[in-house]
């Protein structure tokens with residue numbers, strides 16, 4: 001999946017720190033804000049070929065994606081490292097979309113930018129007999145990412161309010177009740193340290209037709225085609241309605257939906273990469289600080305070395321430490337510029353709808369307390385956002401940039 005070995009990606013990251021200028025303007029508005037569903041969202045009037053927040057077209061997007069890949073890769077490595085040192089957080093990227101929407105491409109192209117050992121991937125198809133004998137969230141819980149990992153769900157529990165509704169696998173009271181169950185389930189997850197990023201890749205009917213045509217005729221794509229895809233396509237309007245309802249009913253402050261126009265694959269990948277990068281930036285990740293004492297361990301190592309080997313590592317020690325510190329500092333500076341890129345504040349956004357409260361015995365049995373809606377999580381997110389826009393922080397980052405330049409000059 002990954003295009004680079006972890007060693008190479010590390011080297012590339014280091015290089016990117018030296019030439020951190022990004023091509024063009026980059027995002028003019030953060031996809032976090034432009035793509036987030038609002039209460040008046042109407043899928044019927046959605047432009048599937050639009051590229052919200054990105055004005056520069058495909059070639060610039062591809063260049064930009066490469067530089068973002070380096071940032072994402074280091075953030076993910078820090079995250080993975082933090083997980084090894086007790087950080088309990090994880091990321092869950094939920095990818096939904098109809099056939100041909102590009103869900104597989106997200107796994108390949110976005111998560112392909114980072115080290116595969118930090119990824120856990122789960123695809124959800126028609127439930128097996130065992131899965132079907134449990135509550136619909138049973139198989140979802142089993143597939144959740146462990147601390148320090150980025151989990152990707154290719155389809156998810158949302159199929160239980162999409163395909164199960166349209167294909168009438170369950171009756172209306174059953175799927176309706178699931179919206180509330182999902183909202184409470186996701187709330188519990190976020191309270192337990194899972195950051196949920198939900199993306200829906202929405203293709204137009206015409207574009208899906210083109211992509212299916214390719215799958216039918218191209219020898220290298222036939223494997224992706226399933227004759228049932230046409231049956232699903234015949235129910236286009238019903239699926240659109242089901243998606244529309246999902247967006248309105250299950251977009252919460254703690255797990256909002258991002259609706260990604262997906263007729264341009266390059267845009268969908270760019271947007272999802274940005275969402276993931278920003279989520280990791282929000283974690284304020286630093287390299288973990290182990291408990292052992294550097295000098296003690298260094299001495300122990302030297303006792304295992306010849307005199308000339310000891311001389312060699314000693315000579316390099318200062319250089320290595322200095323270079324690493326500079327690399328970390330310029331990486332942090334680069335991240336600070338991404339951090340401050342959003343131009344709209346959260347308060348300008350329409351508030352997400354409240355999940356409905358339903359108290360269902362099966363849910364409780366399934367291990368969830370019916371929690372309803374609280375604002376604690378929201379407040380902390382808003383606070384973080386405010387902190388990010390804190391001019392003091394800006395000053396600090398500018399100062400550290402200046403210091404960095406000075407240091408380089410001194411060198």
Ligand code: AMP
Pocket residue numbers: 099124125126127155156159160163164169
């Ligand atoms: P694919 O993603 O193309 O491999 O197809 C997986 C298929 O499994 C799709 O047709 C989904 O609609 C179907 N599927 C996934 N989850 C469920 C579910 N909970 N109930 C019924 N069908 C499902």
Ligand code: MG
Pocket residue numbers: 099100224226229
């Ligand atoms: Mg399929």
